[in-house]
Amino acid sequence: MLKENHFSRNRSGSFSLGRKGTTAMNLRSASVLIVISGLLALAAVSVSAADDENAQWVRPAKDFASTRYSPLTEITTSNANRLIPAFTFSTGLKHGHEAAPLVVNGTMYVVTPFPNFLYALDLTKPGAPLKWKFDPHPDPAAQGVACCDTVNRGAAYGDSKIVYNTLDGQTVAVDAVTGKEAWRAHLGDIKRGETITMAPLIADGKVLVGNSGGEFGVRGWIAALNLSDGSLAWKAFNTGPDKDVLIGSSFKPFYLQYRGKDMGVKSWPPGRWKYGGNVWGWISYDPALHLIYYGTGNPGPWNPDQRAGDNLWTTGIFARDVTTGQARWYYQWSPHDLYDHDGINESIILDIVWKGKPRKVLVHPERNGYVYILDRVTGEVLAAKPFVFINSSIRVDLKSGRLVPNPAKATGMGKTVYDICPTASGAKDWEPSAYSPRTGILYLPHANLCMDEESITANYIKGTPYVGANVRQKPGRGGNRGAFTAWDVLKQKIVWETKEPLPVWSGALVTAGDVVFYGTLDGWFKAVDAHNGKLLWRFKTESGIIGQPITYRGPDGHQYVAILSGIGGWIGSIVTNSLDPRDKTAALGMVNAMYDLPKLVRAGGRLYVFRLP
Amino acid sequence: MSFAFRKAMPVFAVVALLLAGCEREKRDFHTASAGNPPGDSYQRNAYAVAQGKRLFGWMNCSGCHSHGGGGMGPALMDDRWIYGGKIQQIYRTIRDGRRNGMPAWKNRMTDEEIWQVAAFVRSMGRYVSKDVAPSRDDAMQSGKAESRRERTNVITWGPPP
Numbered sequence: 057m058l059k060e061n062h063f064s065r066n067r068s069g070s071f072s073l074g075r076k077g078t079t080a081m082n083l084r085s086a087s088v089l090i091v092i093s094g095l096l097a098l099a100a101v102s103v104s105a106a107d108d109e110n111a112q113w114v115r116p117a118k119d120f121a122s123t124r125y126s127p128l129t130e131i132t133t134s135n136a137n138r139l140i141p142a143f144t145f146s147t148g149l150k151h152g153h154e155a156a157p158l159v160v161n162g163t164m165y166v167v168t169p170f171p172n173f174l175y176a177l178d179l180t181k182p183g184a185p186l187k188w189k190f191d192p193h194p195d196p197a198a199q200g201v202a203c204c205d206t207v208n209r210g211a212a213y214g215d216s217k218i219v220y221n222t223l224d225g226q227t228v229a230v231d232a233v234t235g236k237e238a239w240r241a242h243l244g245d246i247k248r249g250e251t252i253t254m255a256p257l258i259a260d261g262k263v264l265v266g267n268s269g270g271e272f273g274v275r276g277w278i279a280a281l282n283l284s285d286g287s288l289a290w291k292a293f294n295t296g297p298d299k300d301v302l303i304g305s306s307f308k309p310f311y312l313q314y315r316g317k318d319m320g321v322k323s324w325p326p327g328r329w330k331y332g333g334n335v336w337g338w339i340s341y342d343p344a345l346h347l348i349y350y351g352t353g354n355p356g357p358w359n360p361d362q363r364a365g366d367n368l369w370t371t372g373i374f375a376r377d378v379t380t381g382q383a384r385w386y387y388q389w390s391p392h393d394l395y396d397h398d399g400i401n402e403s404i405i406l407d408i409v410w411k412g413k414p415r416k417v418l419v420h421p422e423r424n425g426y427v428y429i430l431d432r433v434t435g436e437v438l439a440a441k442p443f444v445f446i447n448s449s450i451r452v453d454l455k456s457g458r459l460v461p462n463p464a465k466a467t468g469m470g471k472t473v474y475d476i477c478p479t480a481s482g483a484k485d486w487e488p489s490a491y492s493p494r495t496g497i498l499y500l501p502h503a504n505l506c507m508d509e510e511s512i513t514a515n516y517i518k519g520t521p522y523v524g525a526n527v528r529q530k531p532g533r534g535g536n537r538g539a540f541t542a543w544d545v546l547k548q549k550i551v552w553e554t555k556e557p558l559p560v561w562s563g564a565l566v567t568a569g570d571v572v573f574y575g576t577l578d579g580w581f582k583a584v585d586a587h588n589g590k591l592l593w594r595f596k597t598e599s600g601i602i603g604q605p606i607t608y609r610g611p612d613g614h615q616y617v618a619i620l621s622g623i624g625g626w627i628g629s630i631v632t633n634s635l636d637p638r639d640k641t642a643a644l645g646m647v648n649a650m651y652d653l654p655k656l657v658r659a660g661g662r663l664y665v666f667r668l669p
Numbered sequence: 670m671s672f673a674f675r676k677a678m679p680v681f682a683v684v685a686l687l688l689a690g691c692e693r694e695k696r697d698f699h700t701a702s703a704g705n706p707p708g709d710s711y712q713r714n715a716y717a718v719a720q721g722k723r724l725f726g727w728m729n730c731s732g733c734h735s736h737g738g739g740g741m742g743p744a745l746m747d748d749r750w751i752y753g754g755k756i757q758q759i760y761r762t763i764r765d766g767r768r769n770g771m772p773a774w775k776n777r778m779t780d781e782e783i784w785q786v787a788a789f790v791r792s793m794g795r796y797v798s799k800d801v802a803p804s805r806d807d808a809m810q811s812g813k814a815e816s817r818r819e820r821t822n823v824i825t826w827g828p829p830p
Contacts, residue, residue, distance in 0.1 A: 196768050197769065199769050199770040200742065200769060200770015201741070201770060202741065271732070271741075510808060510809035512726070512808060515727060515729060517728065517729050519772055520728075520729040520732055520733070520772065521732025521741070526736075526811065528809070528811075633740075634739075634743065634749060635739040635744050636738040636744040636746050636747045637738065638737075638746060638812045639739075639744070639811050640738075640810075640811050640812055641736050641738065642736070642744065643735065643738070643741075644735075647740075
């Protein structure tokens, strides 16, 4: 355990952490210097502005580095047990609430699942009364093509606007003060099954958004809209010819298998490349390198025999120039995906010392069960270690960069493969982890599920599912369906782990008070000690938690913690959609694993905000 | 009542039973009439229900509704019906679509096929007779066959799967 932590701000304005401790590792290597590069954005800003920034929460991942780490220190391991509700707010909706609230200038903004209301709450007044509500009026037909409940993962703030996406494929910008619509851009076509569920990222004066629809054979893309008026700056597809993918002379992938012309066509059977590679997860940004990083979703259909080849550029990660969209490098987590292992999870941007050398890296806990460390300048894989039990693959070959699949668990036509771990929903799905520079630990909410899968012929019918699989999910080894795991990034091993009876489907938050927050599907919102996972406090909310916790300093100068409760998503669809567990394949097998959830929670979205007495 | 008539009673009963059985096995080679009221003949016909089951997979219905338990779309094996559970109502839902996400199939399936799918949907919650409901599955087992299902929907949260 660390005895002492030293925080200092370096000249560039970013935080450096030097650990002075008594552990063998620290004595062995004085190399442990971690810089959160995302805060480089503050380089030119005064300290007071930086403090102001830390009082707020302007994007779901807190910073461009996606750490979900707050330097606020009022709530600590010794007083967290005294947290009490400050106020609550019902959204009045019964679908999955996956979003992170935002806090900007004394106002809290809450985006709901379909019909995608935006609520503004006045934090300067007792009880945080509603200032205004914005209704974008999305097309109700979008609900029928949302693969995994009608969720929305949050908004972003920039240029006095709150920007977010609607289920029917629009991006809307709303004046943060008046609640009036500033602009909207219609990007997705729900008639093809194209929805948008992700939270946008605002960087470099642009709004970055991507589409969902991996289960409908939708061709994935990421687009950059100009923040000022919503006009299109650039759009890059994640399959198809190089000109569509924005692959040009600046594309320098580390590994050989990504080099060559039009690999996004050649790595598919003829004409089959138009399906998959969607962008529905998280985007990180390195202002110094001027690059964005985002993962791509599964290829379509799930049945792998209908799409021989590596299926580039699906189930991987792209680095792109934020201004032009031109690809810099790409790496594929799961070549020729066999299990719906979308690569869209969060990438945390860190500067570390690796084997004696300073490296700019990104850390990525992937759906396939490995925590990857990639050089974010070149796309080289430095490490990939499992954080859960995996039998779908054997390891990641660091020389070729390729995942080594396990032939015994390979899915294919005409067979049912039993006990594949992890499942289609992954060792860890979209629910984002948090990283503390004080502990060097990544706090991972995740599942422990396995599955049986049968591949069947998928017919492409526009606007209907393009899957081709029967799936039954079930609890993994040990019987606990989830866990909350503390992962030492540099040592690449588990520091502590809390087994949870249900999959953990909420995001994580960690603070400089060394308190970690997360929620459970049966509605507990928990505060645990960042060093050892000891439960400090918990509060039972009315529904299940699949939201993302945030913390902020209120207008009264005190620290608050906020979370949306409201069961749903793929994991909770048995409750929100009243699914029938007598069919073990319902919701692509998820219902079989979550058969008892309707007994544990009821649907209903409610915001909870906590403070010290 | 004459002795001769009483003697003929069992014969009438047998004939009536045979006629009912004939309907189960009936093949319509002209599709002008869907019965009276329209559709009822489909849900009494094992062939129509079996064809509906094949189409249910082939036309990607199972992509949203799974094998009756639902997913993106609602469950079809339970007793809750958003747009009505009579075969005529199910037929209209499939043919014309519904505004909250159900696509219209009138340009993708024939009228006959839509009635067959509607008849199969009725069998998922066993709203057709036991001998008409499918009794086997060609795919990985998702649960009890349609013919073995109970109409009641009491969920007890029994032991883990």
